[in-house]
Amino acid sequence: VWRVVDKKWPQFEEVFWEFDIERLLMMPDDMLERKAQDPAIIRNFSKVKTVRENAMMIDDTERREKQSFGEFIAGWPSDDVIGLWLYLKRHGSRLGGNTGPYALRTLGVDTFLLTQDVEGFLRSHGIVDSGITSQRALKATQAYFNDLREQSGRPLAELSRLVAFCHGRDRSV
Structure with missing residues (x-):
């Protein structure tokens, strides 16, 4: 699509x-x-x-x-990117899932994505254990990426890709 x-x-x-x-x-x-x-x-x-x-x-x-x-x-506070996702989902049309984050990236906003590989990583490392879009999981995910960004100085988009590579089909790359 x-x-x-x-x-x-x-x-x-x-x-x-x-x-x-x-x-x-x-x-x-x-x-x-x-x-x-x-x-x-x-x-x-x-x-x-x-x-x-x-x-x-x-x-x-x-x-x-x-x-x-x-x-x-x-x-919008950079440590609450999920809040911005939720704003777009609530107030916009068809901006749920990864559509909102993709739109934000197009606008130049640094954001991670909740791809299958990122979700798999978060689950396998015990960061989330409920539905990935539950408030609890979103807060845990935001906290995890905030910590990674603070420790590494890297942008969320880059960290998201690195996390995906660590877990997904392309991890040998």
């Missing part, structure tokens, strides 16, 4: 006016439905409408916080 999105991303940007928030907010439903039929992008209406829904979330956040969305994201 991610390869398809990556391949079509330039067309998404073009079709949605480089994600101009004001234009997206004014887009009527019938125009959104037409865009969802465009073969240049993913033709799934429920997925395509998330573009406008997330534009609404960005606008709502800017109005409520009285700052730009970029400032809001940049001002």
